[in-house]
Amino acid sequence: QVQLSESGGGLVQPGGSLRLACVVSGSTVEYTRSYRMYWYRQAPGQEREWIAVITPSGATNYDDSVKGRFTISRDVNDYTVYLQMNNLKLEDTAVYYCKSDLTEKWGQGTQVTVSS
Numbered sequence: 472q473v474q475l476s477e478s479g480g481g482l483v484q485p486g487g488s489l490r491l492a493c494v495v496s497g498s499t500v501e502y503t504r505s506y507r508m509y510w511y512r513q514a515p516g517q518e519r520e521w522i523a524v525i526t527p528s529g530a531t532n533y534d535d536s537v538k539g540r541f542t543i544s545r546d547v548n549d550y551t552v553y554l555q556m557n558n559l560k561l562e563d564t565a566v567y568y569c570k571s572d573l574t575e576k577w578g579q580g581t582q583v584t585v586s587s
Contacts, residue, residue: 473497473573480567480581483559491554491581493569504549506572512565513580519568523554536562559585
């Protein structure tokens, strides 16, 4: 089993940047190298939506809402996944979650608030 812990959120002005991190831990953490990792977000009153994915080979894909602004990556040990968020907009305000196919459980998420 693995556990997910997100961090790096905060209050930022429009046009600013944040880098989120997702630390993966647990007894089977080494197997995360063989599974996709995802970022999701959930805005108030809305359903949780997928925004980014990275495959074991390093291939990435993004929802159109963040394409060209956000970048998903993972460290060489595949134990931490990052989301670099640039040119943030008001509509990016949400709780951000990471996800692994190794577990059905979600972490606590990290709040991102974009406001002037």
